[in-house]
Amino acid sequence: MEILKIQSITKKFGTHFAVNGVSFSVEKGSIFGLLGPNGAGKTTTLRMMTNVLMPDSGTIEIFGVPAGYATQDRIGYLPEERGLYKKIKVIDQLIYFGQLKGMSRGDATIKAKYWLKRLDAGDWEKKKIQELSKGMAQKVQFISTILHSPDLLILDEPFSGFDPVNAELLKKIIIDMKEEGKTIILSTHVMEQVEQLCDNICLIDTGRVILSGNVRTIKSGYGRDTVLLEFEGDDSFLDGFSNLSFINRTKNRVEFRLLDSTIKSNDILAEALKYVKIFRYDVVEPSLNEIFIDTVTHNINNIKNENNNGVSNINAEANKEGGAK
Amino acid sequence: MKTEFPKIGTIIKHEYLIKVRSKGFIISTLLGPLIMVAFLGIVAFIGYISQDSTEKKIAILDYTGKIGNQLIAIDSVKYTLTSEKEKLLENQVKDNKIDGFLVIWENFLETGRADLTTSGGGSLGLIGNLDSDLSKILRHQRLLDAGITEGVIKLVNKGADIQTRKLTKEGAQKDYAEVFAILGYVLGFGIYILMFMYGSFVMRSVIEEKANRIVEIIASSARPFEIMFGKVVGVGAVGLTQVLFWVLISPLFFMGAEKVINIIMKPEDLMQGMQMAQAQGSMQMAQAQAMLPKGFEMPHISPWLGVGFIFYFLSGYFIFSSLFAAVGSAVDQESDAQQLMTPVSLLIVIPMLFIPYLMTNPDNTLSIVLSLFPYFSPMLMMVRISATNVPFWQVALSVVLLVACFFFTLWIAAKVYRVGILMYGKKPSFKDIIKWLRVA
Numbered sequence: 186m187e188i189l190k191i192q193s194i195t196k197k198f199g200t201h202f203a204v205n206g207v208s209f210s211v212e213k214g215s216i217f218g219l220l221g222p223n224g225a226g227k228t229t230t231l232r233m234m235t236n237v238l239m240p241d242s243g244t245i246e247i248f249g250v251p252a253g254y255a256t257q258d259r260i261g262y263l264p265e266e267r268g269l270y271k272k273i274k275v276i277d278q279l280i281y282f283g284q285l286k287g288m289s290r291g292d293a294t295i296k297a298k299y300w301l302k303r304l305d306a307g308d309w310e311k312k313k314i315q316e317l318s319k320g321m322a323q324k325v326q327f328i329s330t331i332l333h334s335p336d337l338l339i340l341d342e343p344f345s346g347f348d349p350v351n352a353e354l355l356k357k358i359i360i361d362m363k364e365e366g367k368t369i370i371l372s373t374h375v376m377e378q379v380e381q382l383c384d385n386i387c388l389i390d391t392g393r394v395i396l397s398g399n400v401r402t403i404k405s406g407y408g409r410d411t412v413l414l415e416f417e418g419d420d421s422f423l424d425g426f427s428n429l430s431f432i433n434r435t436k437n438r439v440e441f442r443l444l445d446s447t448i449k450s451n452d453i454l455a456e457a458l459k460y461v462k463i464f465r466y467d468v469v470e471p472s473l474n475e476i477f478i479d480t481v482t483h484n485i486n487n488i489k490n491e492n493n494n495g496v497s498n499i500n501a502e503a504n505k506e507g508g509a510k
Numbered sequence: 511m512k513t514e515f516p517k518i519g520t521i522i523k524h525e526y527l528i529k530v531r532s533k534g535f536i537i538s539t540l541l542g543p544l545i546m547v548a549f550l551g552i553v554a555f556i557g558y559i560s561q562d563s564t565e566k567k568i569a570i571l572d573y574t575g576k577i578g579n580q581l582i583a584i585d586s587v588k589y590t591l592t593s594e595k596e597k598l599l600e601n602q603v604k605d606n607k608i609d610g611f612l613v614i615w616e617n618f619l620e621t622g623r624a625d626l627t628t629s630g631g632g633s634l635g636l637i638g639n640l641d642s643d644l645s646k647i648l649r650h651q652r653l654l655d656a657g658i659t660e661g662v663i664k665l666v667n668k669g670a671d672i673q674t675r676k677l678t679k680e681g682a683q684k685d686y687a688e689v690f691a692i693l694g695y696v697l698g699f700g701i702y703i704l705m706f707m708y709g710s711f712v713m714r715s716v717i718e719e720k721a722n723r724i725v726e727i728i729a730s731s732a733r734p735f736e737i738m739f740g741k742v743v744g745v746g747a748v749g750l751t752q753v754l755f756w757v758l759i760s761p762l763f764f765m766g767a768e769k770v771i772n773i774i775m776k777p778e779d780l781m782q783g784m785q786m787a788q789a790q791g792s793m794q795m796a797q798a799q800a801m802l803p804k805g806f807e808m809p810h811i812s813p814w815l816g817v818g819f820i821f822y823f824l825s826g827y828f829i830f831s832s833l834f835a836a837v838g839s840a841v842d843q844e845s846d847a848q849q850l851m852t853p854v855s856l857l858i859v860i861p862m863l864f865i866p867y868l869m870t871n872p873d874n875t876l877s878i879v880l881s882l883f884p885y886f887s888p889m890l891m892m893v894r895i896s897a898t899n900v901p902f903w904q905v906a907l908s909v910v911l912l913v914a915c916f917f918f919t920l921w922i923a924a925k926v927y928r929v930g931i932l933m934y935g936k937k938p939s940f941k942d943i944i945k946w947l948r949v950a
Contacts, residue, residue, distance in 0.1 A: 199945075235730035237932065254733055262730045268723030273528060284520045285731040329727065 188213040188337060188368045189234065194243030196229050203229040205392035206243070211370060211385070216363055218383035218400075219372040222481050226392040227372050228265060231339055234370075235262045247337065258287040261335035265342050265372075267326045271315040275301070275325050278314065279332060286333040293332065300328040304354065319346055327355065331362070338362060338369045344378060356382065376474040388477065390484045396476070404470050410443045411471045412450055418461030426453065432475055442471065442479070517732035518740045525715065525744025530751060539752050543759060566636060568626075569599055569611040577614050580647045603629050612640065619655060622648055691869040694896030697819050698865050698889040705826045705858060705888065708749040709834040712741055713847065716838030716927075725931045734928040739920065742831045746824065753823075818895045818905075825912040826888025829919050830858060836923035839930030840938050849937075861886035865893055872898035882908050884915035922947065 189211040196204040204226040211217040221227045232238040233245060236252050245252040248259060270278055276297055283293030301307050304324050314322055323346040331338065343359070344352045359369055359382065371383060379386060380400065388396040396403065414420075415438050423429065423439065428448050433440040443450060450468050457463060471479070529535055569592040572578030581589045592599065592611070599611040610628030618624060624644060626637065653663050719725045728737055837850045861880070868877045872894045881890040881900075887908045894900050929946035930938070938946075 232726075232730075232932070237726060237729045257731055260730070262727070264723070264726040264730075266723040266726065268719075268725070268727065270528075270718075270724060271722060281520070281524050282727065282731070285517055285728065287516065 186213045187211065188248060189370070190244075190246040191230075191234075192244045192246075194230070194233060194240040194245060196226075196233060196238060196240050202392045204233070204240070204389075207389060207392070207394050208243075209387040209394060209397055211368060213368050214363060214366050215384040216359070216369045216371060216382050218379040218386040219370055219389070220374075220376075220379065220386055220477060221389040225390045227389065228341065230389070231262070231264075231341055231370075231372060234339060235260055258333070259336045261286075261330040261333065261338045263327060263330040263338075263340045263343055267323065267346075269314045269322060269326060269329075272313055274311055274313055275306075275317070276310045279325065279329055282329040283332045286335075288333050296332050296334075297328065300332065301325075303358075304328065320348060320351065323347060324351070331358070334367075336367055338367060339372075340369065341372045342374070343371065344373070344375065376472065376477055380473050386473075388480055390481050391488065393484075395484045396480045400473065403476065404473065407471045407476060409468050409470055411469050411475065412441055412443065412453065413465065413467040413469060414439050414441075414457065414463070415465035416457065416461040416463050420461060422456050422460045423453075425456070429453075430479075432478070442475065515733065515736045515739075517736045518743075521732065521737060521740025522744040522747065525741050526747045529711070529745060529748040535748065535752070539755055542752070543756060566609040568636075568640070569594070569602070569608050570614065571596065571599065571611055572614045573616040574614055574618050576651060577618060577644070577647055580651075581643060584643050584647075600627065603627060610636075619648070619651060691872075691893075691897040693815075694872075694893035695865055695869055697815075697896055698893040699862075701819070701823050701826055701889050701892055702858060702862055704749060704753070704823055705830050708745055708827055709831045711745050711748070712831040713834040713838035714844065715741060715745065716835045716931075717841065717844055717847070720839060720931055721843060729928075729931060734931075735920070735924045738832065738835050738924050738927050741835060742828060742920075745831065746827055749827065750820075750824075815896060818892060821909070822888040822892045822912075825909075825916060828916050829885065829888075829912070830854065832916070832920045832923040833857075836926040836930065839927040840933070840943060841930075842934060842937075846937050850940075850943075857885045858889075861889045864890060868893045869897055872900075878904065882911060884908070884911045887912055 187210045191207060191209055193206045193208050194204055195202065195206055207226070207230060219227055219230065229238065233240050234247065234252060236254060236257055247256045250256060273281075276294070279297035279301075280290060280293045283296060284290060288296070298307070298310070301310060304327070306321065306324050306328075309317060309321060309325070314325065317325070327343065330340070338359075340359075343355060347355060356378075359371075363369060371379070373379060383400055385399050386397065386403070387394055411432070417437060420434075420439055423441075426448060428444040430442045430444050431439065432442065454463075454466055457466070566588060568589055570578040570581055570589050571592055571594070578589075578591045582591060590608075594602075596611075596613065599608070602608050603610060606629065610626060613625045613627075615621070615623055615625075622644075626640065628636070650663060654660075719728065732740075833854045837847055837854060840850060841847045864880055864886070868881065868890055871877055877890070877894060880886050881894050882904065883890075891900070891905070891908045895905070925947050926943055930943075936942075
């Protein structure tokens with residue numbers, strides 16, 4: 186069952202299209218990754234889901250009804266820019282946010298105490314936010330998002346600001362919620378988390394969807410075309426191959442993709458054996474990170490080519506940019 | 511309302527409680543009356559000092575030989591007869607042995623001329639007293655000299671007495687009109703201050719939520735209209751709490767003030783001081799006079815004036831705090847608000863400038879038009895209601911216009927708010943804001 190259905194939504198700020206004809210849908214009980222580089226239109230899309238903004242055109246359906254003030258109460262939204270009242274006590278703050286989502290005061294109090302305890306934050310109840318560390322405040326913020334046990338959880342960079350221990354705690358809660366049948370939309374730059382958590386993804390750039398689907402399917406679709414080489418010696422022999430795209434190139438380690446099927450990884454290995462001492466030679470599926478970079482870079486090239494036909498060295502430049510990341 | 515805007519109640523309560531519980535609110539609520547008492551005390555004290563002439567020592571150098579004695583008969587403490595030379599008297603004044611001396615020339619009865627020399631140029635009060643004392647004596651003496659018998663003079667004076675009483679009564683009536691005009695000024699000014707004060711509370715609260723990035727969480731939970739309306743009403747309720755508290759403790763405050771004033775001075779001094787103040791056109795003193803518990807008979811104040819005050823304060827507050835909220839939503843920090851505040855401030859300051867005009871001409875066409883313009887109405891209609899009998903239709907029209915204006919302003923402000931709260935970084939210009947109005 187689709188819990189969220191977005192159909193060709195558009196949002197324009199002045200003359201700039203922040204979101205330009207984006208469509209995707211999210212299955213109930215899944216974790217969905219909304220990915221994209223900075224300024225791709227992710228936050229704008231999330232804001233339209235939460236009805237903070239309204240699309241200029243297109244439709245958003247949540248729980249089978251058009252997104253609006255009525256659907257807000259069933260959504261828990263953790264914005265990328267975190268914010269709490271500095272001078273208000275943790276518990277009062279949580280109760281207020283709970284009430285804003287339509288909870289009764291008593292209900293909000295019970296839930297707030299429960300979650301504070303579960304996140305090892307029971308002692309902070311009476312403290313003001315300004316007395317807490319940033320990580321502690323992040324926990325309180327997270328609690329404010331899930332307090333009213335929303336059916337749809339929208340998390341923008343949920344793990345930023347958390348240490349690894351707390352990040353694990355958070356991950357566990359997210360997975361628990363999924364098992365309870367809640368739906369989670371995750372927007373993040375950390376591709377490892379996406380690979381660990383997400384069932385489906387949608388990659389947007391410059392306001393458009395450039396890749397979407399099941400994480401497994403997408404990865405296997407790319408095939409095993411990525412080479413990881415660890416060595417000692419001079420790697421300049423690699424420059425002899427023209428159709429390689431370098432992902433990482435450091436002194437003793439290089440990672441690259443074979444851009445077309447005319448090059449065989451065995452040829453490269455044969456060449457490498459002549460020049461360097463090999464410690465490791467792996468041919469693997471690309472990581473989501475590489476797919477991300479690759480797709481986004483291609484998208485940039487396509488746009489540039491559309492705008493300016495016949496510029497030849499952009500590809501190389503873009504690859505370099507991608508590699509630097 | 512309940513189903514359409516379910517979050518308003520929660521927001522109002524939240525805004526109200528965080529303000530009312532804050533230290534700033536408690537301190538300003540408690541200190542407000544104390545500051546008022548201190549202020550009144552200073553005003554009364556200044557009035558007292560300026561009335562100090564009764565304590566002064568004036569030497570009388572009387573060349574007629576008839577007038578000086580009669581002055582001493584009026585006030586033997588202030589006036590002393592002297593036969594010293596003027597030069598010597600001048601030295602005494604310089605040495606502060608006496609405060610001044612009065613030379614009554616030989617031909618005083620014909621010309622009425624007398625010269626006063628004092629150390630400090632002579633206060634208005636002193637001259638006034640001296641003038642009235644001398645005039646009384648002069649009249650009496652002239653009549654006597656013209657061969658009129660004491661009996662006739664008494665008779666004439668009796669008639670004059672009746673006339674004086676009439677004058678007093680007239681004077682009292684005039685005073686009442688003045689008091690009401692001044693009261694109108696005070697109330698209009700009070701609305702001005704309260705509107706500015708609570709309006710900027712609303713603005714600061716919006717900016718705080720924006721700066722702390724709380725606003726996105728709230729905006730994903732409630733309508734912008736609910737957030738703004740809730741904030742405006744919540745902070746307005748805080749203002750009402752404070753005002754009501756002050757009104758409730760005001761009997762205590764007046765009792766205290768009365769005691770203080772009575773300890774410092776005698777009531778008749780006070781009367782004179784206040785009349786002086788009024789003559790000098792000092793608004794603060796007149797204000798103090800309007801609040802005096804004793805020594806001055808307060809005219810009856812209609813409770814409708816109180817109702818009017820609360821209505822015009824609230825409507826003005828609602829309209830302007832919506833604008834303040836819109837301004838707050840458009841900027842990142844308070845210091846950026848200045849430019850956008852200017853037109854809003856003008857709408858508050860301009861009627862302020864018209865208050866004196868309306869006080870003196872409450873019934874002419876310009877005053878009526880100005881007091882009906884909804885952005886000016888809270889202050890100016892208040893002044894007119896106090897200063898004159900405003901026809902019912904005008905009050906009714908102003909109420910209708912104000913309510914309509916409030917919803918219109920709130921609607922506009924909510925649009926600006928909706929766009930503004932998510933805009934960071936760039937300080938928007940008016941052009942931008944007009945664009946937002948079209949977008950939202």
